[in-house]
Amino acid sequence: MCTSRPIGFVGSPYHDTANIPKGLGAKHAAEGVLKILPELEPGLTDIEGFSHLIVLWEFDRSQGFELIGTPPCDNRPHGVFATRSPRRPNPIGLTIVELLRREGPSLHVRGLDMLDGTSILDIKPYLTGIPTEVIRRGWLAEAEAGKQ
């Protein structure tokens, strides 16, 4: 068992999951703040040098999980580990955000898709991307192709 406690909380414009863009072509351009606990602020030293951050957070308003589910962007069911569904065995979410600026323990970022008040579990620098041309995106690419 691995027990995590929040390192901070998300300040987001989203107060209801219905307002978060989902599905094919959803753009996550919302700006907000990652409010890190003041006692952990030294852990942010030098983070300003990174343009993008990986945020791990808790799907704290999601209950239970399902191994097979139909995502909002397709009409076919897929395994939970082949989707970003919130209803996962361990309800950990992952979002890559653009760091706009830091003010003490607060990181102003763009690209949020979490609800206001969401617990943050970890922040890591985003270091390298897989070149776009080698990424295969399985059912998601098929769903996108079908919608065109």
Place this chain on the structure above:
Amino acid sequence: MCTSRPIGFVGSPYHDTANIPKGLGAKHAAEGVLKILPELEPGLTDIEGFSHLIVLWEFDRSQGFELIGTPPCDNRPHGVFATRSPRRPNPIGLTIVELLRREGPSLHVRGLDMLDGTSILDIKPYLTGIPTEVIRRGWLAEAEAGKQ
């Protein structure tokens, strides 16, 4: 508090952290197996279509954390959230691996940097990369430039 249980375990050639490539220019080309619990196998449905996976795992042999530390690839200290240090407030690791093939509940992958037996917390499809030209990598880029 967020409590996670393993969804499976890593079969890795690394049995000692000393053998895992670290620091500047470290290449993670090790092959191994993500052994998912048989009862969760339905959650892998359609995962074969993705070339790369995000693996969240537990630094289960790491004790405690430090907010400021000096990583193996630099001689200057940095905040823990600006590094990939295992000594984090929540000991969650993240690795992007290439999916080679699936055999039932076992995912054969390339690019491991975890120890053999490491607990896996989640697997997500890798969907999009940030274009390399817009990624800024702060102290790490400086450390690399200094070594040339």
